[in-house]
Amino acid sequence: MSTNGAGERDLRVLKSKRDASRYQILVAIADRQPAVSQQEIADTVGITAQAVSEYVQELTDEGYVETQGRGRYTVTKEGVDWLISRTDDLRDFARFVAEEIIGHVETETAIATDDIAANESVTLSMIDGTLCATPNGSGSVTAIAITDANEGQDVGVTDFEGLHEYEIGAVTILVVPEIRNGGSRSVERETTTTLASDHDYVAVAGTEALATAQSAGITPDLRFGTASAVPEASARGISVLLLVTENRLSNHTERLRENGIGYELVDERG
Secondary structure, three states, X not given: OEOOOOOEOXXXXXXXXXXXXXXXHHHHHHHHOOEOOHHXXXXXXXXXXXXXXXXXXXXXXXXXXXXXXXOEEXXXXXXXXXXXXXXXXXXXXXXXXXXXXXXXXXXXXXXEOOOEOOOOEEEEEEEOOEEEEEEOOOXXXXXXXXXXXOOOOEEXXXXXXXXXXXXXXXXXXXXXXXXXXXXXXXXXXXXXXXHHXXXXXXXXXXXXXXXXXXXXXXXXXXXXXXXXXXXXXXXXXXXXXXXXXXXXHHHHHHHHHHOOOOOEEEEOOO
């Protein structure tokens, strides 16, 4: 049968409940042979033990399974060949779906920098950490809009061409002592304000860190979930100053390392 571009493939195992059950039963026997409980197979496949018995008898009659006494079965060479052929068909079909179907319908969402019409070519860029679409697809990264959008609205885009190239945002970590070690009082206001002026965002983790930002007249951009948010912001090209209380430091540095993001440490602990 034709699968609209996937080639001539026998996909009855997908279309027929009977063939799907036969396939799963053969796999279950091959996985457990020679000691195989029909109830185990039934639980695995999701059918009754009586149905398993009937299928096993049918597979035995066709030469796909050999019975070696009650509860002892093995898959024959013919049965293995049948499994391999159906598995190859499924693998090829899955590859076709992944590459030819899903690959072509993959979409992203961007913010329109101007009015955009559906099917219009657009240029994609990362602005302040957000994917943006601009009419006239003449940039290094382009896509096709799948929806109409006015300036500032979200717009669906697909059929991407090119590769985003933008720098990872710098991360500086200002370590704030815990309250028993002096807390925010141990951090010079000028240190905080100077560092903040060199970064796009300010994030705080811990009460002492929040107090340090507030004492410098800074309203944090990020206060919660910073262990995840800071690496994500940096990966989108945003530079971040992270004020973190010392007892939360290791969690944040570990997450940055896991994401391959470097950082500069400014330690205000005495």
